[in-house]
Amino acid sequence: MITEDSEFLKGVKEDDNSSFKAIYEKYSRDLFVYAYNIIKEKTVCEDIIQEVFISLWAKRKTTTITSLKPYLFQAVKFQIFNHFRNNKFSREDLTRLNIIDVSMNVSQKLEYSELDQIIRDHVAKLPKRCRHIFVLSRYHHKSNKEIADELEISVQAVKNQISKALAFLRNNLQLEEVAFISLILLQ
Template sequence: MQHKVSKNTELELQQLLRTQPKQGFDRVFETYWQRLFSYAYQIYAEERICEDIIQEVFVSLWEKLEYTSIINLEGYLFRAVKYKVFNHLRDLKFTQEHQEVLEQIAMPARAEANLDYDDFETLVHREIDKLPPKCKTVFMLSRFEEVSNAEIAQRLNISIRTVEKHISDALKHLKTNLPVQELSLIVTLMFQ
């Protein structure tokens, strides 16, 4: 039986992630793995794929622990799973109809609370559009098309260091120009 994580428990997990990352990560994994798997499986009933997706989400979380703070951990994890499943379905070249069905799938109520992603994404894209053309191109390839830095450098005939600089500049621009309460959402979107 799935049960919701209380707000106090989530705050304790976030504190543990900051103070004792290994123990905190283990607790987050134990607390959320089954719920995330069930959620992914409701969307895409392929056990192996869902397990892989959940594993990728947790690996991504672990890699981000040292340089990010996630305000709504449950929301972050469920949104990350939904995006990973969506990307998997997109990669399978599902039709627009299938993608529309996926977009209609509701997230657990608490995970969706205070996360107005449509407005957020509009705001982020508006700020991305303000970037210099080359910086915008590099950033879009890196963060939205998941192209490696080496491949971006090769495609655009620039150095990997220049790619890294453009990405860094774009993230600084977003951090400077988006409201403080949106910063954890930036991390969610930008480091997928």
């Protein structure tokens, strides 16, 4: 089955401006809201979203994207990290953001991989339904409404399960682990 996003991506690779515009119109607002929930500065967030779409267009011939929405959210995460890396921020900000540098050296990448595995191990300990909802939210970047519709439950039930998962993870991860996890605990 060919998805709308894959058709848009095909068009972008073929220099179709209308496909690019369709992707922008479909995702820019959600990406902006996501960035704004972290940074809280409108102009910075607008710049980040603009940079993500400029990069998407510039790399259209050389980048293979299998899933557009996760790709775009990951690109925003990277730009957010760059923003904070290039500006001074406190340990409290780091803990609140739960961010890592995706352009780190090999030893840091190994450390991140270990931390990521610790988090995934803790996520695996969540009750099945809670884990499923958390994974849809944090790893597949689905909105609470999308999850509720998909699982045929209320939005409030989704929120409750995500809160339960976050509380479990916060209570079971060491402070230094929490300080470096990659945006999955971000509310």
